[in-house]
Amino acid sequence: MYANYIGFATVGRIQVKPISTSIEDGFALPSIAEFEKAITPKTKAILICNPNNPTGYLYSKEELLVLREICLKHDLFLFVDEVYREFLYGGKSFFSSLNLEGMEQHVVVFDSISKRFSACGARIGALVTRNKEVLASALKFGQARLSPNSLGQIAGESLFDLSDEYYRGIVAEYQKRRDVLIAGLNKIPGVKCPNPGGAFYAVAELPINDSDHFCQWMLEKFSYQNATVMMAPASGFYATTGAGKNQVRIAYVLNADDLQAALEILAEGLKVYAAGSN
Amino acid sequence: MYANYIGFATVGRIQVKPISTSIEDGFALPSIAEFEKAITPKTKAILICNPNNPTGYLYSKEELLVLREICLKHDLFLFVDEVYREFLYGGKSFFSSLNLEGMEQHVVVFDSISKRFSACGARIGALVTRNKEVLASALKFGQARLSPNSLGQIAGESLFDLSDEYYRGIVAEYQKRRDVLIAGLNKIPGVKCPNPGGAFYAVAELPINDSDHFCQWMLEKFSYQNATVMMAPASGFYATTGAGKNQVRIAYVLNADDLQAALEILAEGLKVYAAGSN
Numbered sequence: 264m265y266a267n268y269i270g271f272a273t274v275g276r277i278q279v280k281p282i283s284t285s286i287e288d289g290f291a292l293p294s295i296a297e298f299e300k301a302i303t304p305k306t307k308a309i310l311i312c313n314p315n316n317p318t319g320y321l322y323s324k325e326e327l328l329v330l331r332e333i334c335l336k337h338d339l340f341l342f343v344d345e346v347y348r349e350f351l352y353g354g355k356s357f358f359s360s361l362n363l364e365g366m367e368q369h370v371v372v373f374d375s376i377s378k379r380f381s382a383c384g385a386r387i388g389a390l391v392t393r394n395k396e397v398l399a400s401a402l403k404f405g406q407a408r409l410s411p412n413s414l415g416q417i418a419g420e421s422l423f424d425l426s427d428e429y430y431r432g433i434v435a436e437y438q439k440r441r442d443v444l445i446a447g448l449n450k451i452p453g454v455k456c457p458n459p460g461g462a463f464y465a466v467a468e469l470p471i472n473d474s475d476h477f478c479q480w481m482l483e484k485f486s487y488q489n490a491t492v493m494m495a496p497a498s499g500f501y502a503t504t505g506a507g508k509n510q511v512r513i514a515y516v517l518n519a520d521d522l523q524a525a526l527e528i529l530a531e532g533l534k535v536y537a538a539g540s541n
Numbered sequence: 542m543y544a545n546y547i548g549f550a551t552v553g554r555i556q557v558k559p560i561s562t563s564i565e566d567g568f569a570l571p572s573i574a575e576f577e578k579a580i581t582p583k584t585k586a587i588l589i590c591n592p593n594n595p596t597g598y599l600y601s602k603e604e605l606l607v608l609r610e611i612c613l614k615h616d617l618f619l620f621v622d623e624v625y626r627e628f629l630y631g632g633k634s635f636f637s638s639l640n641l642e643g644m645e646q647h648v649v650v651f652d653s654i655s656k657r658f659s660a661c662g663a664r665i666g667a668l669v670t671r672n673k674e675v676l677a678s679a680l681k682f683g684q685a686r687l688s689p690n691s692l693g694q695i696a697g698e699s700l701f702d703l704s705d706e707y708y709r710g711i712v713a714e715y716q717k718r719r720d721v722l723i724a725g726l727n728k729i730p731g732v733k734c735p736n737p738g739g740a741f742y743a744v745a746e747l748p749i750n751d752s753d754h755f756c757q758w759m760l761e762k763f764s765y766q767n768a769t770v771m772m773a774p775a776s777g778f779y780a781t782t783g784a785g786k787n788q789v790r791i792a793y794v795l796n797a798d799d800l801q802a803a804l805e806i807l808a809e810g811l812k813v814y815a816a817g818s819n
Contacts, residue, residue, distance in 0.1 A: 270685025276554050384691030386664075407548025412690040413662030 265316045265344070266499055279310075281502035286468055286510060289457035290318035292326040298333050308340035309333065313360070314347045317500045317512040318466045319441075319459020321351065324358040331363045340397075341366060346375045346388075347462035349430050352438045355460050367393040378463075380422045385415035437463050440515040440522055447526035448513075451533065463515050466497050466507075470533060474498060474511050477536060487531040490524070543594045543622070544777055557588075559780035564746055564788060567735035568596035570604040576611050586618035587611065591638070592625045595778045595790040596744045597719075597737020599629065602636040609641045618675075619644060624653045624666075625740035627708050630716045633738050645671040656741075658700045663693035715741050718793040718800055725804035726791075729811065743791050744775050748811060752776060752789050755814060765809045768802065 264281065272279045280301045284290040298309065309330060313322045334341045343360040351357055360370045375388035390401050410416070441458075445465060448456040453470030471477045474496035481491050497510035515522060542559065550557045558579045562568040576587070587608060591600045612619045621638040629635055638648045653666035668679050688694070719736075723743060726734040731748030749755045752774035759769050775788035793800060 267685045267687070270682065274553060274682060274685075383687070386688075386690040404548065404552060407545045407552075409545070409661070410664075412664040412693050414692045415690050 264310075264500060264502065265312055268310060269502070277307075278305075279502065280306075283501075283503055283506070284318070284320075286455065286457060286466060290315065290320040290466065292322060292329060295329060295333055302333075302337050302339075306337065306339060308342050310342040310344070312344040312347075314350060314357075314459070314461025315464075316344075316347065316462055317464050317495070317497065318457075319462045319464045320457075321355055321357075321460030321462075327358060327360055327363060330360075331366050334369050335365065339369065341370050342373065343370065344373045346373065346378045348374075349379055349434065350437055350463055351434065351461045352441050353458075353460065357461075361391065361393075369394070371397055376419045376422055380419075380425075382415075382418065382422065385412075385418055387411055387415040387419040436518075437515070439519050440517070441465070443519045443522050444513065444515045444526070447523065448529075451526070451530045453533070465513050465515065466500075466510050467513060468510050470537065471509055473508055475508075478511060480536060481529075481532050485532050485535060487528045490528055492525045492528045492532065494529075542588075542778060542780065543590055546588065547780070555585075556583075557780065558584075561779075561781055561784070562596070562598075564733070564735060564744060568593065568598040568744065570600060570607060573607060573611055580611075580615050580617075584615065584617060586620050588620040588622070590622040590625075592628060592737070592739025593742075594622075594625065594740055595742050595773070595775065596735075597740045597742045598735075599633055599635075599738030599740075605636060605638055605641060608638075609644050612647050613643065617647070619648045620651065621648065622651045624651065624656045626652075627657055627712065628715055628741055629712065629739045630719050631736075631738065635739075639669065639671075647672070649675055654697045654700055658703075660693075660696065660700065663690075663696055665689055665693040665697040714796075715793070717797050718795070719743070721797045721800050722791065722793045722804070725801065726807075729804070729808045731811070741793050743793065744778075744785075744788050745791060746788050749787055749814065751786055753786075756789060758814065759807075759810050763810050763813060765806045768806055770803045770806045770810065772807075 264279075269279050282293050282297050282301060284293060311322065311330070313327075314320065315322075330341055333339065341360055341363075345359060348357050348359065359372065360366070361372055363370060370392060371394065372391040373388065374391060376385055377383040377388070390398075392398055440463070445456055445458050448454050448465070448467050454467055456465050456467035459465050469477065474494075475498060478494050478496045482493060485491055494511040494513050497507035497512050498505075499507075500512060501507040517525065542557075547557050560571050560575050560579060562571060589600065589608070591605075592598065593600075608619055611617065619638055619641075623637060626635050626637065637650065638644070639650055641648060648670060649672065650669040651666065652669060654663055655661040655666070668676075670676055718741070723734055723736050726732050726743070726745050732745055734743050734745035737743050747755065752772075753776060756772050756774045760771060763769055772789040772791050775785035775790050776783075777785075778790060779785040795803065
């Protein structure tokens with residue numbers, strides 16, 4: 264999961280329990296049974312990020328219907344981080360959890376201008392729900408901190424005036440990047456990477472056994488044609504100790520040419536690393 | 542107290558216990574005995590705002606030494622909101638709690654560019670402490686939300702290049718405003734207002750018994766020469782139910798001429814209100 268969820272939860276003294284997904288099935292939604300193992304009388308909500316950071320997995324309508332079933336059965340909120348919802352590839356369409364029938368009082372969607380408009384520095388987002396009680400409580404916390412910054416609010420408002428052209432442009436660009444990256448990764452011996460349906464991240468399995476060590480080694484000890492590649496060890500995105508040690512998260516936020524070069528550097532790095540000169 | 546402290550505390554599930562101050566002694570620091578009545582084994586910190594919002598009270602070095610004694614005896618943090626520390630009147634000087642000897646591991650100061658530079662919309666502040674554990678924990682929460690907005694950071698940094706001239710200018714201006722306001726308030730029959738040593742607020746006692754009703758009446762039903770005065774009912778700044786019902790907080794953020802006009806309007810409003818036409 265996006266690691267900062269745990270930080271925010273800690274502020275409110277909330278315990279986050281992971282439901283593990285697996286690279287073997289492309290990080291798809293686990294079964295109802297896996298959720299029910301974790302649910303206790305103290306459970307208040309299920310949180311997902313759709314499309315997902317770090318895996319890029321796009322949850323289908325069918326999977327969201329499974330979550331609806333669990334939430335209604337156990338009377339849980341469904342919190343959905345939808346900040347990447349325009350970043351969809353291969354002609355896929357997005358089904359927002361706000362459209363889940365019968366879940367009007369359960370669904371709370373988090374949104375932000377950070378990703379859609381590459382405006383992370385503006386620190387402007389939104390909480391969207393039809394639940395008036397949740398909204399009233401959220402508003403009180405919003406009033407306590409008075410408001411987000413005024414320049415970010417003004418910029419954020421104007422960004423929504425951008426035409427469809429803008430969105431088509433970013434999706435086409437990121438789809439090209441995804442295609443280059445995923446095809447290239449799966450061509451490297453020992454590397455496996457599911458094809459993400461959205462966002463701009465991918466989690467790849469590498470022929471290594473300690474991604475923290477490998478990522479640091481790539482940054483500090485390795486270079487190929489005077490360059491190297493920075494990746495995030497996937498272990499930081501797993502709440503389960505020891506998980507993800509042979510996986511990395513790659514953010515495809517470079518243009519296709521740079522990604523092509525990065526793939527060559529990674530392939531070369533894996534060769535040298537395997538040869539044991541680390 | 543500044544009411545939003547309670548909102549922030551609620552997020553962290555922290556209970557705030559008020560130590561009541563009184564307009565009779567100008568909102569000075571209550572006795573050690575009053576603090577010790579409220580301290581339990583669960584007490585973690587004492588929080589003050591110096592100079593104070595809403596009272597404008599400036600805590601003396603002697604009062605801060607009293608707080609030091611309590612904090613050391615009970616091993617408590619001393620959280621001090623010093624956002625108004627340049628706003629000092631009558632030649633008074635400021636003693637920052639960061640200078641309390643023996644309290645290096647106890648004192649945490651909160652600062653902000655909001656008041657000093659009239660830059661509330663920038664949402665930029667600072668936490669200052671010599672306690673490395675507190676700093677490391679605060680940094681983790683800071684990292685969880687990634688960073689404040691980038692434009693605010695850039696603007697905030699440049700504002701600290703302003704010369705002493707800027708600070709002398711604002712202090713002279715606010716001192717003039719304070720002098721006009723406090724003298725004028727105490728001339729209105731039935732009105733009492735201590736002379737605040739800092740910040741830009743004053744809490745005045747009025748010849749009324751429901752400041753929520755009076756402030757709303759002033760806004761909705763009263764006008765004098767086509768104008769009225771907006772004040773904050775002091776009840777919202779007391780955690781004790783029923784306290785402050787005959788008090789209002791006035792922010793002297795208007796120029797001296799407008800404050801003079803506001804005083805006339807208030808005097809007239811009190812006359813009409815007392816006559817019972819409300």
